[in-house]
Structure formats: C-alpha cells, structure tokens
Amino acid sequence: MAYKCMRDCVQDLERQKNQLIRISESVDPHLEMAEIHRRVFEAGGPALYFENVQGSDFPAVSNLFGDPDRARFIFRKTIKAVKAVIQLKADPGAALRRPQDFLGVPFAGPKAMPLRVRSGPVLKHQTTIDRLPQIQCWPKDGGPFITLPIVYSEDVERPSVLKSNLGMYRVQMAGNRYRTNEQIGLHYQIHRGIGVHHASALAAGKSLPVSIFVGGPPAHTFAAVMPLPEGLPETAFAGALAGRSFRFARKQGHVISTDADFCIVGTIENETLPEGPFGDHLGYYSLKHEFPVLRVAAVYHRKDAIWPFTVVGRPPQEDTAFGKLIHEMTGPMVPVSIPGLREMHAVDAAGVHPLLLAIGSERYVPYGKRVPQEILTIANAILGFNQASLAKYLIIAAGEDDPELRLNDLPRFLSHVLERVDWTRDLHFQTRTTIDTLDYSGTGFNQGSKVVIAAAGAPVRKLKDRLSSKLRLPAGYKDPRIVLPGIVAVQAPPFKNAKAGEAQAQKFAAALKSGVSQWKGLPLILLVDDSEFVARKLNNFLWAVFTRSNPSHDIYGVDSFVDHKHWGCRGPLIIDARVKPHHAPPLLEDPKVTERVDRLFAPGGSLHGLI
Secondary structure, three states, X not given: OOOOOHHHHHHHHHOOOOOEEEEEEEEOOEOHHHHHHHHHHHOOOOEEEEEEEOOOOOOEEEOOOOOXXXXXXXXXXXXXXXXXXXXXXXXXXXXXXXHHHHOOHHHHHHHHOOEEOOOOHHHHEEEOHHHOOOOEOOOOOOOOEEOOOEEEEOOOOOOOHHHOEEEOOOEEOOOOOOOOXXXXXXXXXXXXXXXXXXXXXXXXXXXEEEEEEEOOOHHHHHHHHOOOOOOOOHHHHHHHHHOOOOEEEEEOOEEEEOOOOEEEEEEEEEEEEEEOOEEOOXXXXXXXXXXXXXXXXXXXXXXXXXXXXXXXXXXOOXXXXXXXXXXXXXXXXXXXXXXXXXXXXXXXXXXXXXXXXEEEOOOOOOOOOOOOOHHHHHHHHHOOOHHHHHOOEEEEEEHHHOOOOOOOOHHHHHHHHHHHOOXXXXXXXXXXXXXXXXXXXXXXXXXXXXXXXXXXXXOOOOOOOOOOOOOOOOOOOEEEEEEEOOEEEEEOOOOOOHHHHHHHHHHHHHHHHOOHHHHOOOOEEEEEOOHHHHHHOHHHHHHHHHHOOOHHHHEEEOOEEEEOOEEEEOOOEEEEOOOOOOOOOEOOOOHHHHHHHHHHHOOOOOOOOOO
16 A cells, blocks of 8 residues: 555554554653653654644654664565666666566656646645644754655756755754744755755745645655665655655645645745754754745645654664665665775764765775775765765775675774774875764864775784783873774863863873883774763764764874875874864753653553553
8 A cells, every 4th residue: 555644654553563652641742752752762662653742733653764674664565666776777787687676666667757736635724833743852952843854945947846856954943033933944954955956046036935845655754865866856766665656736836745744835045044953863962053044835734634753863863764774775876876885884873974984996906915095086986975975084995805894794894994004004184174064073064074094905903802901091091991892992181172182182192102012902092081981882982982073183193293294193093082162062851851751651651561
C-alpha cells in the first residue's frame, strides 16, 4: 500500500507489534514532548503518537525513523527498486551484468513523474501558525521550531517542479522578533539549494515563493534530506520512494503538495531577523543569527492531519537512522562521483561534518614505495564535493595497504592510520576557510579551518594500548588514559582565553620533547577537560575532540617545525580539545521537566514498562 498521508503510515505501524504507541495524556509541547522522545529513542523504543498536544488542534507523531529497521519497513514496497535506480545511475552496465537485480526498476519510472492536480485534501482547511504544535526541544531554544519541514522552492525565472529544490531547513515558528502568525524564520545554511533560488529572485527584483510541507507520505520527508545524483529531482525521488507520484497544485503563485498534512506558503525577500538559538545535532546550541524571514500567506491542512516532528541533539539521535539509510542508498554513487574514492563516511557521533573518513586508491607510482599521492588528489576532490566540502577533519587511507579495511569499523580504521601516518609529511591544512554553520569551534560564523590526514604505506610504528608506569606529565596535567590504541587523553588545566590557552599547549608540547621516547607508540595526545569522560566510550571521544577543536588553532606537536610553509612535528601530534570560551553551550535537559515527564513512565502512565 502506498501511503497517501501521515495517518496511513501511523495506522500501518500501529497494526505491527511494538512499532507505535499512543500517548493519551495531555502533554506540553514546551520541552516535555522532546524529553519523552529522547528517552524512548535512546531505549530503542517505538514511534510515539501524541493524541493531546497542549495548545494545539492537532496530534503529533515522532520517532518514525528512530529505528533503521522501522524506516526500511515504512519503505518496504519501494526501497529495493529505488536503490536499483540509484545504482543504475552509478553504473549503467550493471543491468546487463545482473539483470535479475533490476527487475523492479521499470515500475519506479511512472511513479517518479510528478502529477499536477487541481486540488487535494490539504487545501480543504486552513489554520494559523500559533495553532500548530508549538514544540520546543531544549530549554534555551529561541522558541518552537518545525523540525521535519519539507521546504520547496523554484527558480522564479524558470519555474519547474522537476527542477525545484526540496530541502530540510529548520523553521522557527515564534519567538524573538517574529510577528505572530505573520512571520517565521527560515534557517538555511551555506551550500544549500534554496540559496541559489533566493539569489536568483533577488537578482530579478522579485520575492521568492516558498512552500513548507509537513507530513504527507514519509517518502517526501526522506527526499528532503537525500543527497541525490545529478539529474534526479527530489520530487521524482519522493514519488518513486512513496510508490505514488508527487501530487501538486499551483495556487496564487505557490506550489502545494496536495498529499501533505500541512502546507505553509509565503514569500522571502531581502529581509532577515534574528533566528535561534536552537539545540542542534552537534550537541550544542547554534546561537542567534540573522536569517531570512518567510512572510506567511496561508497555512493549509488536511482534515485528519498529524504533525510529525523529531528531536536533534548530541548524536546519536533519530537523524542517525536517516543517515544510515541514506548511506545504504547512495553508497554506489561514491566511486563514480570521485574517481579513485572507494568509500566515504561522515561520522555521526562527531556531529557529521566535523569528521569525515575515506578510503581511496593509491596508484600513482605502483613501482615505488607507497606514499600519499593519489589519495591527496582524492581528498581535494572530496573537499569540493557537495556537503563533504564542510568537513573539518578529513582522514583518508590508501585501500591497497589493507584490502579488508572498512569505514564501519572505526577503531580499526583509526589504528590503521595511526600505524602509518608520518606527522612530518601527512598533515595538510586549509586555513581561513568555511566550516559548518552549526560548528562554533572556528574563528567566526561559518569560518574555521580544515586538515587532511593522509596515510599510505607500510606501518611505521606499533601502537600501545596501555600506559607505562614511568610516564611523566608536566605540572597541572593529570589522569592520562588510553582512548584507543595509540591515542591518550590527558586532563589539562581549564582553557581561559586564546592567548593563555595557546601558551599552555605550546609549553606542554615543549615539555614532552625531552622525554619523547616515553610516548613511543602513542602518536596522538588529546588535551581535554575530563579524560575519564573522553576515554569512557568511543562516542565520547569522537564528540568531545572533533566538535571542540579547530585544526589551525588547536593542533600542536612535539618538536614541531615549519618547512617552506609546511607544518609538521617529529613527535606525537597534540589536539587541544578543551572547551573554549567562544564555544556554544552544550545541550542540557531542564531538571523540572525531567521530573514531570517521569509520571508518564511511572505505573499508570502511557509509557510505563516501555523503557
């Protein structure tokens, strides 16, 4: 069955065992719903249907995609054919070699064509922004946000549904200086498709019509986050994955997804207002900044509309499952998009863009000693490739050194690199460049640096997985702990300001030079605020180190040098991953809300026994 709306999906999941649970109690959308969602997601629980959302006329659903198996179940009728379409884009000859794998592809074609209609269920009713579920996820958020919006835009000079952009850009519904029901904030980051349409409209002296769809077939939501191959429109992908053409109408200059549960239409011009703060997927607040304003013209909804939402925060969260499914679908495109690239993986636990791993081919000089050459060319291509261009740390290895090496085994990959890396040769920096809008470790908004760490060749060291009892640290540094083989976290004095912090790290590196032999087998040292926390779990290490450091400012080395503008070090590399004053605050729950939510998990509550 092809879902025509969110209610179809909810009812389908409810018929399955342990896939959806109803919460009948009246729940406050201010912090409570998000806290419930986080607990249930963390416990691997079902989707949540909130029947009574305080202050709203509509029920809400979350955690639909929280389990990758549930997401695959939702798309069970179409996912195989859609994967085959993407694989054919990557390798057209595959259908000739394995025709049995592509039998369902012809049936994906007709569903992929958008279908224009005169009307639809979403146009039957209207409401206002303040009657929608006003869900606020974190205490310091600037107001309620739409967290699963499907934002639609076209080029005003050449409008076409097949050349449109569907994107997921967070939407602030109230708070700050927005006029209630008249204005909402539209946060889109650098390197986003809607930005091209906005620039084109401004150049033409026109307003940009924008439609925000919420709900509808779950495939539409997934299409908004899917990085698609060139020439495959999001609307076509949405129809193919839904098993039902993307149906749309045009009304007063706006495109309406007639299968959506809700549709907010309006225009953006050359006007900005402060948007945020917002608790984001790096595990910190993205702070208040100027972003475009959508002037709301109308809010449409179905009679039986359900409001889907998600909660983001320190990974893993529900968007982690999105990422896994995206990786499954787009995996075949990687080798074709960048020649020589075998595999690429943005590490979710590190906040996605801060840490990117890759395996490439090293074939430039097959008759000589293998050193990083081709993989550096590949690294440059990666840093110019779509959202991968926002990577802050890119670690790439030559696949020839270990044909069994895979990125899904992250500890093994890091050990492979650290066994081979030469810190005098294999560090390559880009300074004063762009980083993720949500990353506050850099030098300003969207500003920071990148480093490529490239490893190729035979091992040059054996990594230690335990510390010597003779290890000595400078005064003020304590509690060294092994994080992974070759990686040690050291608890350092607090970072007070840039000048003092840099002096501390430089002095630490200088102090280690005289006793560098005791660090043999430990090529990477981390300066952290809490070494026990960083060493406790792999995800703690990934999150704390790569979200709290800016390569150009926070990488140091024992016995470092500059040779014709190339920086390197002869001893261990040091990353200063302490919290700095300019970092955004981390996300913390409100203890009072936590206490209130406990009642739903107590005997008699809807969620008792669930976790």
